[in-house]
Amino acid sequence: MGSRDDLALSGMRTREDLMRAAAAMYYLEDHTMEAVARRLGQSRSSVSRLLKAARETGVVRIEVRDLDTVDVLSRELEDELGVPSQVVRVREPVTDAERLAQVARYTASVLPEWFRDGMTMGVAWGTTIDAIIAHLADHPLTGATVVQLNGSVTPTMAGVAVGAEQMGAIAQAFNAEMIPFPVPAFFDFPRTRQMMWQERSVQQVLSRQGAADLALFGIGAIHSPVPSHVYASGYLDEPDRRMLASQDVVGDVCTVFLRADGSWRDIAINTRASGPTPLELQRIPRRVAVVAAPAKAVALLAALHASTITELVLDSGTARAVLHEARRRGGNAGRAHAGATLR
Known part of the structure; x- marks a missing residue:
């Protein structure tokens, strides 16, 4: 110098x-x-x-990667699914909680590379996002916004903290404006949702959601060793659960439910859901799904079929499970839906 x-x-x-x-x-x-x-x-x-x-504090991030494993898996996932993937090396056997912690830790470390000054990030609350927050260091930005993608209020009001507190924690880490979405996760009646969506305050939030640069979310699965908040925290009553089973639902993205083939339009509960539909989610150009459970392979492929994902972050065990399931079904679940690359 x-x-x-x-x-x-x-x-x-x-x-x-x-x-x-x-x-x-x-x-x-x-x-x-x-x-x-x-x-x-x-x-x-x-x-x-x-x-x-x-x-x-995350200013410096040092990685020791098993290149032969994670790079090969990343290439195979992109070839098979058509979406760029970041694979986190996890040594088996591992507990479900530790698998999630390792993927969450990695995601928290790279999130500041994606979310920059002046950007808006839409976030769908859930178990995976909660785990990411636990490892998120402060990275103050200028003019950034964090907007909640789906409501979290339950009939007992217990869900207010789940959504709003998660958004608040992320916004605080990035010194960003926080835009909550204080509506129920699921309305009691489709008509109530339709009327609520006509309110100007709700329309403003919906507009900010659709204008987001980046979306970050997990994948919910009906059967998973790490239960999603939506299935484990009182959001669904017994009739809802029976209905999901009768309609062959395998999981959800942003509390919108999907079948294995990615279909969602004729699933009754989705008319009462507050989260963005796959079509609405597609307005956001970069959509990163974070998954850390081999049992979520079927739900993840459903999300790819529904064109909700442009990029993946997942662990090596989950990557292998997804590849196995995709090849068993004929592959190319997300081939037509490849989007932005990680940068």
Whole structure:
């Protein structure tokens, strides 16, 4: 660096400035720790602490990847399904909770690469999003917005916290505006939903949802070892469950239910659901599904058939299960629906 760079370094005041400068010199410019210390006017131990903080806060992300495994699986998924996929290496056997934690940790680390200044991100609350939040570090943005994609109010009002608190936690991490969607997850009557959708306040939220740059969501499955909030938290009564079984529902995206072939229009409960339909979700150009359960393979393929996904983040065990199921059924579940690539 020249004298102008030295003047810039000497003008740094905050610990975050020092942390980022130290990380850039050490990891990107290959300076030794001693050289970084001299340039910043810090001790070697101070630089060590700055680099540790950079790793812990997500400024620096270090990955050790099993390239032979995850890269091959990623290529096979894209070839088979037609969507770009990020595969997280998970060593089997692993508990369901740890599998989800590892995928959530990875997603939280790369989310700041996708969500930038001035963008709007639509988020569908759920178990997977809750796990991502647990690993999300602060990455303040300017002019960013987080909008809730589906309502979360239950008949007992217990669901207010699920949706609103998850949106609030993500918005806080990114210093973003939060737009909640304070309506029921499922209305009692289709007519009630139709009337509610005519309210100006609701139309404003719907408009912000449709204008989102990025959507982030999990996949719900009727049978999964890690139960989705929608199936485990009082959102569905017994008649609803019987109806889902009778109509061959395998899972949901944003609380809109799907059959294995991706069909959804004639499933009765969807006329009462508050989440975006697959057609409405398609207005968002980048739609990332995060999945961490081999038992969700059938539901994930249904979501691909419904054209709801442009990109996938999933663990290696789930990737293998999806490939097996896709090939068993003839493959190419998402071939026509490939979208934006991870960047």
